[in-house]
Amino acid sequence: MKKIVWIAIFIFAASFLSCANTGGVYQEGSYSFKVKIPAGWRKIDRPYLLITKEGPFLQNIMVQNRSIGKAFRYTKKKMQKEMLPEEAAQLIIDEYASDKNIGNLKILNNSPAEINGHNGFQILITYLGPKGNEFHTLYYGFLKADTFFNLRFTAGGRQYYQKDIETFKRMMHSFEVFKVPAA
């Protein structure tokens, strides 16, 4: 019996560790990234990196490398190689403003930002979700070659935003881009 309990504890600990700090490399396209997942956060199965601590509607961090040729869902606009960070930021704001699931979008900040040596932008927005709940999103993005990288922290309300914003910023400092060797 004691043995079974130990095995159960081991399996639980192993699965917890693998969820809480998956680490590793997330890869898509010719450029990819590495980022350190904060302790206590778990990965959600998505075609991009999405993590949460208490549930995605309370707080989530999303990190994505997106091919610039891929049109955005609502505006159908595409990033272009020669875009300035400000133009890329405007495209993201346009996409949020055109998102059918959100209302009352407010842009609290839109400014240039350096994301671990990459010149990009940061935008801070608030909006209402479909059920009238308020969300805060801090969005960083930059273009590198044919890829648009973005890191965003979304929290359900100001309280959750304040609670984990520093964790997000620490995670952002661990973010690194590398070129995927040709196969």
Add this chain to the structure above:
Amino acid sequence: MITWPSKFFIFIFFLFSLGLTTGCATPPESKALLVSDKILANDDEIMLWQKAAEEQGALESTGFIYPDHELEEYLNKVVATLQAQSSPFDQEIRVKVIKNAHLNAFAYPNGIIYIHTGLLARMDNEAQLAAVLAHEMTHCIRRHALRAFRRYKDQSVFLRVVEHTLSKTSIARFMGFSGATAAMRGYVRELELEADRVGLKVMAAAGYDPGEALSFFERMIAEIEQGGPEASFFFGSHLNARQRIENLQNLFASSYNNRNSRIINSEIFLAKLNKLYLDNAGLDIRQGRFQAARRSVEKYLRIKPDDTRAYFLLGEIYRQRGQADDALNAIKFYNHAIFLDPTYTEAHKAIGLIHYKKGQRTLAKKFFESCLQLSPDSPDKAYIQAYLKQCAQDGEG
């Protein structure tokens, strides 16, 4: 490839279509009550009205309402003219405008009509507006929401169809249940045809030219078919829309062919909508619909030929579209905006951006500097300072 949600939708839509062809469900028997001073209704209608009022409150708190009191007054005046020619409803029909670039209008069962800026911006005159309002008003007066709701025995299937249909459409999630039911009428062909037929009769009785309804609907269907805007409640599916156009053409040919001395009211309409044209052009630019945006700005310029913002927006259309020669056209319009108002900082900055991207640092610096001089606390100050820093590092260009 058909995705899972599409398959789900097709399946549900199939069930829904069965409901259409196999006849009506028996309306639930329930106690009649008053929903307003004079309208007698059963429990289900009371529920629809109560939900409508709640959901309108929620919808209007989301920041979607277009704040133009004068325009709202004008729309309400037009709808009052139409209501005077219609069957009694004993409730004043009111119109509100939603800040959204899509081609939609919908009515809640309690007589509140919402019309999108996108649909208004495509209109050229009051007769076209009357056509849309008379159509929507008919939905209220003929209690179409209630009739659609009662039609289906299995209301959960009905609601799932509603939900799925609306999930494809902008702001739908904020409309709630009764709004969704109202919107769903767009997919009940028989009710749409009735609203078209009665709407045409009402607008003609009010003195408007019904030919404008036909030409406007034809133009909008063509725009939708070109793959532009997303599914529209007002025009319904393409198939339904085509049938509706054919019916309107037949009605027009048989009953309304005499277009002499009919009201069109282009000038007053353009004057009342002028600000909306520019605001909606901004929304169209945001969604990458540059052609529609340009048409709206050009309409606006017919009323106010010397408007700085209109020329700035024309510049934005070309700069953001980014095709060959677009940068030159953009600069031409920005310069005209500056000619009209030398302090228009956004135009200074936009010209700076074009030069900056072309590597013309000296020119870029000049425009960025003038922008900051004119507006030292500009919200994009940090970006402009970064550009100036880069210009200084790169030297003359």
